[in-house]
Every structure is written in structure tokens, then in C-alpha cells.
Amino acid sequence: MKTLYTLVGAIAIGCSSGVAYADNASAASSGATTQTTTTQSPQAKSIDELLHVTDATFEQEVLKAHTPVIVDFYATWCPPCDMLAPIYAETSKQYTGKVKFVKLDVDKNKKKCIKYGVHAIPALIIFSKGKEISRSVGYMEKDELVKFIDDAVKQQ
Numbered sequence: 001m002k003t004l005y006t007l008v009g010a011i012a013i014g015c016s017s018g019v020a021y022a023d024n025a026s027a028a029s030s031g032a033t034t035q036t037t038t039t040q041s042p043q044a045k046s047i048d049e050l051l052h053v054t055d056a057t058f059e060q061e062v063l064k065a066h067t068p069v070i071v072d073f074y075a076t077w078c079p080p081c082d083m084l085a086p087i088y089a090e091t092s093k094q095y096t097g098k099v100k101f102v103k104l105d106v107d108k109n110k111k112k113c114i115k116y117g118v119h120a121i122p123a124l125i126i127f128s129k130g131k132e133i134s135r136s137v138g139y140m141e142k143d144e145l146v147k148f149i150d151d152a153v154k155q156q
Helices: 024-029 058-063 079-093 110-115 142-154
Strands: 005-008 011-016 019-021 069-074 100-105 123-128 131-137
Touching: 058 069, 058 100, 069 079, 079 100, 079 142, 123 142, 131 142
Parallel strands: 069 100
Antiparallel strands: 005 011, 011 019, 069 123, 123 131
């Protein structure tokens, strides 16, 4: 069963165990914890080493890349995003030099969410030669992620 978080306009709404948080402040006031990581290494050895793109760096890092790029649209308050993060980081190791793995925080980069119609998270979008070639929404296990990437890259 996939757990999804829905983005309504520019506000992200998520439900987990019957609790909805409209933003980090609401989550924090309820006792929920959030964690933010920001480093900039193109291929991951751990979750902390994934490249984080922004609205400002998206074109250069994603659309102009020479290899396919998978973008993880996530939020720090999203439990399914947190569950996917270590799987995403671990999977990136087997695609070094073939597929670039990046993350985009939806709360800090709303323009790209609107432009690419990201209405639920976690959302994974694969780009190649500046265009979207595949999309998946929701949590997935490693074997599902590998199949998703391989199927998209084979089309190229």
C-alpha cells in the first residue's frame, strides 16, 4: 500500500495515522520531528551526500545534464519520503556515471513543483535531454525503484 502526501496549491497536506500537517510548524507543534540535510555531492554514499537542487539550480543540474537525472520531490515532514530516502541513496550507488540522483525540497522550491505538476509526494521524476521521461508517485521498495529507473533509461 502506497502512502501519498498531496500538495494543494503551494501548501502540502499529508496524512499519516489520521494526522494532517500543513507545514513544518504544525508538525513541530504536534511533537513530530523533522530532519533536513543539505550537502552537494553528485552521487551518494549516504543520504547526506545526495545533491539537493533548487528552483535556481534545477535547469543546470537536471535539464542540462549529460546523463538521465532522477529527481526526488520530497518534504522533511513526510514519513513516506523519509522511508524512501535511504533506499534512494543506496540505489544511487549502482547507477554512478549512468544516472544522476538529486533531491528537491517541495517546501523550499514551489516553482518546480507547480511547473512539473507535482501534487503528491514522494514523487520521482526522471529527466533525459531536458525532458521528463518517467514519473512515479509514492513510496517504493528498492527492487521497484530499480525497475522504474531501468525501464525509463531503456527508452533512451
